Amino acid sequence: MATLSGRQGRVTVGSGVNEVVVAEMGTWKLNIEASEIDTTSFGSEWGKSDVGMLKFSGSMGGFCDPTDTTGQKVIEDAQISGNLIQDIKFYVSWSDTPGETVYYYAPDTATDATAGMRVTSYGVGQDKGGVATAEISLSGSGPVKRFSAVVV
Secondary structure, eight states: OOOOOGGGOEEEESOGGGOEEOTTEEEEEEEEEEEEEEOOOTTOSSOOEEEEEEEEEEEEEEEOOTTOTTTHHHHHHHHHHTOOBOSEEEEEEOOOSTTOEEEEEEEOTTTOTTOEEEEEEEEEEOOTTSOOEEEEEEEEESOEEEEEEEOO
C-alpha cells in the first residue's frame, strides 16, 4: 500500500502555464457524497435504498497572504462575484520531477463543461499569539474526478 506524505499536497488554480499554487495553504479536504433515496415499500421488514444525486464539496485552510494575487485573491474574488472556479485542483501528490506520477481531484469539465466549485465561505482570522489565517469552503457544481498525470 502506498502512502503519500502530506507535504506533497497542494491546491492550485489556473491551467497549463497559468496554473499557480494557492499560497500558504496547509490543509485541504474534498468530500464526495451520494444522497440516499428510501425505496422501502409497505410491509417490508428491512429497509431498502438507492443512490440519489451525487455532489461534492471542499475546504482548505492555511495562512492569510494578502500578497498572493494569483491564488488567494482569485479565490476571494470568486467568492465575492459568485463565479465558479473551473480550474481548481486538489493535489494528493505533487512533483516537478520528470517521470513521476501526480494525483489530484478537480471538477470534471471534460464531462460537463460547466463543472466547477463555488466559494461559499472565505474567512480570515488573527490571533495575538499566532499569524493570520485563511479558511475557505467550497461547493461543487457538476462532476468531480480523480486524475493522474506523468510529469514531463
